[in-house]
Amino acid sequence: MAxxxxxxxxxxxxxxxxxxNPRQSSLRRAVSSAYYALFHLLIADFVLNWxxxxxxxxxxxxxxxxxxxxxxFKFPGATLTPVEAELKKVIAAFAQLQENRYxxxxxxxxxxxxxxxxxxxxxxxxxxxxxxxxxxxxxxxDHLLTMFGARRV
Amino acid sequence: xxxxxxxxxxPQIDAAVAEVAALLAPDVVHIRYEIGQDxxxxxxxxxxxLLSDEAGKKRLREVAxxxxxxxxxxxxxxxxxxxxxxxxxxxxxxxxxREEAWA
Numbered sequence: 001m002a003x004x005x006x007x008x009x010x011x012x013x014x015x016x017x018x019x020x021n022p023r024q025s026s027l028r029r030a031v032s033s034a035y036y037a038l039f040h041l042l043i044a045d046f047v048l049n050w051x052x053x054x055x056x057x058x059x060x061x062x063x064x065x066x067x068x069x070x071x072x073f074k075f076p077g078a079t080l081t082p083v084e085a086e087l088k089k090v091i092a093a094f095a096q097l098q099e100n101r102y103x104x105x106x107x108x109x110x111x112x113x114x115x116x117x118x119x120x121x122x123x124x125x126x127x128x129x130x131x132x133x134x135x136x137x138x139x140x141x142d143h144l145l146t147m148f149g150a151r152r153v
Numbered sequence: 154x155x156x157x158x159x160x161x162x163x164p165q166i167d168a169a170v171a172e173v174a175a176l177l178a179p180d181v182v183h184i185r186y187e188i189g190q191d192x193x194x195x196x197x198x199x200x201x202x203l204l205s206d207e208a209g210k211k212r213l214r215e216v217a218x219x220x221x222x223x224x225x226x227x228x229x230x231x232x233x234x235x236x237x238x239x240x241x242x243x244x245x246x247x248x249x250x251r252e253e254a255w256a
Contacts, residue, residue, distance in 0.1 A: 103192075115241055
């Protein structure tokens with residue numbers, strides 16, 4: 001998971017640059033890095049299930065951003081279990097960060113504020129913590145499979 | 154172009170948004186929103202939340218979490234056929250940027 005953690009640290013570093021007058025380029029790169037941090041955290045856990053280490057990078061490259069965010073998880077009951085609540089947090093964070101990343105990388109019609117970037121990084125940080133609590137749970141692994149593109153049966 | 158149900162439910166959305174903004178004032182100055190599509194083409198509602206400077210500096214995550222939760226409590230996003238996205242900025246940041254969409 002070191003790469004994902006490094007990306008998140010980079011995001012914090014970029015967001016802090018510039019003091020009271022941060023450059024838009026730094027803020028945008030911070031937002032983008034925060035998304036990719038979570039993206040790689042999830043992929044790294046998925047490919048660990050593949051027995052041959054030398055093939056894991058290729059497997060990870062098969063993930064598609066669109067499929068990952070459109071992976072739906074239908075929570076069975078009105079009241080969420082603690083594991084479901086953490087998974088819901090990760091799913092919501094992933095969607096928000098992905099949309100943020102797209103805007104940061106491609107939409108130059110508006111400015112990024114430091115507060116919005118700080119919030120995005122906190123969302124990523126919370127998603128990391130939530131994922132690490134549930135990463136070995138069946139529903140978490142099952143959702144990774146859905147993010148990969150596998151249909152639910 | 155396919156329009157999500159949310160487009161026809163704007164009075165209901167306006168009421169919910171006003172209620173949340175009032176509930177969380179003065180931390181929340183106002184909430185603007187726009188219905189459209191996200192980067193992947195799915196129906197989306199983009200909330201732009203203007204915070205007081207104090208809330209932005211001292212209670213950002215607390216207030217942001219409350220905004221997200223209270224909006225979700227009042228608006229059934231799957232039924233409205235939109236996915237919610239939330240962005241935040243402080244009043245002083247907006248004073249510098251002067252963006253109409255946030256005004």
